[in-house]
Amino acid sequence: MDPRSEVLLRQADLFGGPTLFAGLPDDDLLGRLPEACGWTWHAGDQARLAERFAGRCQFGVTPPEGAFRAAVLFLPKSRELTGYLLAALAARLPGGDLYLVGEKRAGVESAAKQLRAFGPPRKLDSARHCQLWQVRIEQAPAEPNLEALARRYELTLADGPLQVVSLPGVFAHGRLDRGTALLLEHLDGLPTGHLLDFGCGAGVLGALLKRRYPQSRVSLLDVDAFALASSRLTLAANGLDAEVLAGDGIAAAPKGLTAILSNPPFHEGVHTDYQASEDLLRQAAGHLVTSGELRLVANNFLRYPPLIEEYLGPCQTLAERDGFRIYRASRA
Incomplete structure (x- = not known):
């Protein structure tokens, strides 16, 4: 199990309802959270997740349609990509919770500052050399235009x-x-x-x-x-x-x-x-x-x-x- 997933499962009660995991690893996270779905932009992860969890993960550059109560972004390498992904997820979460999880050495604490665009961020957990952050989306932003970026x-x-x-x-x-x-x-x-x-x-x-x-x-x-x-x-x-x-x-x-x-x-x-x-x-x-x-x-x-x-x-x-x-x- 990926250490970032292990941190999420320490707070599993937060993700018991319909939750979208964006950029998720190809581990057993979806198996442990049966109401969750995934969104990935990595073709290999998509193939492996689709084989194990048919119909529960989507590949592409925009979030899947659906009524999600919460969304979790696994921190990517690029700061600009992080900004787009957070905005794209926040646009689908009026009144919902947006989470960011990542390794400390990947810069998750610094990246958490990007959550301020949507409200005051809170650090919920720190373990396995990872951190989990959360922000409540009181007012959802407009859907970002990827091509404009x-x-x-x-x-x-x-x-x-x-x-x-x-x-x-x-x-x-x-x-x-x-x-x-x-x-x-x-x-x-x-x-x-x-x-x-x-x-x-x-x-x-x-x-x-x-x-x-x-x-x-x-x-x-x-x-x-x-x-x-x-x-x-x-x-x-x-x-x-x-x-x-x-x-x-x-x-x-x-x-x-x-x-x-x-x-x-x-x-x-x-x-x-x-x-x-x-x-x-x-x-x-x-x-x-x-x-x-x-x-x-x-x-x-x-x-x-x-x-x-x-x-x-x-x-x-x-x-x-x-x-x-x-x-x-x-x-x-």
């Missing part, structure tokens, strides 16, 4: 400007990170066919691929609903059409790909997690056609070449700059 910027590229739309919580929100910038310079000579942007974020790579290879089928895959929504906005802003897929890791990718391109994630919340990136390297061959190519950017301290060569084939370094390297390998 987007950051929009333009990339000046050799083949013309590219518009990027980034929503709160998305990797490198409102800016182009150095790794992706380097990868964008090394997209020539890709095999035509079905191209995948793995871990698409705001959709920068996938949009450029579709523009540069218009005859190819392009898919964008991410685990995060806010990233997927950002990618759709980025594609639309550039008049492009591509497939946007929700899935937890490379196992969710289509088969028969001619190329996989990625700035693969290795951070999740306050914890460092390399699993999605390492799974990509181990399983890419199973999703590529013969001679299909993997091309990715990574911090140069990450020892990816041995994994690439073990599971795919000879690894070539195409470029190195600012602490990043571009690796290329083809399936034999």
Whole structure:
């Protein structure tokens, strides 16, 4: 059981009625609170929760419809995303209670100050290195406009400007990170066919691929609903059409790909997690056609070449700059 859930269950009498848990972990919390429902923006958590608690959890960027007496937000990493989520939940809770739970090292005490927008917050519990806060929503705010919170910027590229739309919580929100910038310079000579942007974020790579290879089928895959929504906005802003897929890791990718391109994630919340990136390297061959190519950017301290060569084939370094390297390998 996640320690944040353990703290909530110490106060289980507060959540005995219809309660919405937002950003909940894939543990047994819903099993312990039979009237509760979940809302998640993590495709992997959604799949696991749906398997165990069918119909009781929703995936997306807006809260599910329903009459909830209370809502609990599990603190996300991004302060801007926290602000949106609290407002979205408060808008559905006139006269109800809004709770915030999170780890101390994730900054829950500081984040609790954001509850002041809705009333005086109270700390209810502190245990398992976590805290639980509460505020009563006396007057519900208007439903927040998520798209209005987007950051929009333009990339000046050799083949013309590219518009990027980034929503709160998305990797490198409102800016182009150095790794992706380097990868964008090394997209020539890709095999035509079905191209995948793995871990698409705001959709920068996938949009450029579709523009540069218009005859190819392009898919964008991410685990995060806010990233997927950002990618759709980025594609639309550039008049492009591509497939946007929700899935937890490379196992969710289509088969028969001619190329996989990625700035693969290795951070999740306050914890460092390399699993999605390492799974990509181990399983890419199973999703590529013969001679299909993997091309990715990574911090140069990450020892990816041995994994690439073990599971795919000879690894070539195409470029190195600012602490990043571009690796290329083809399936034999």
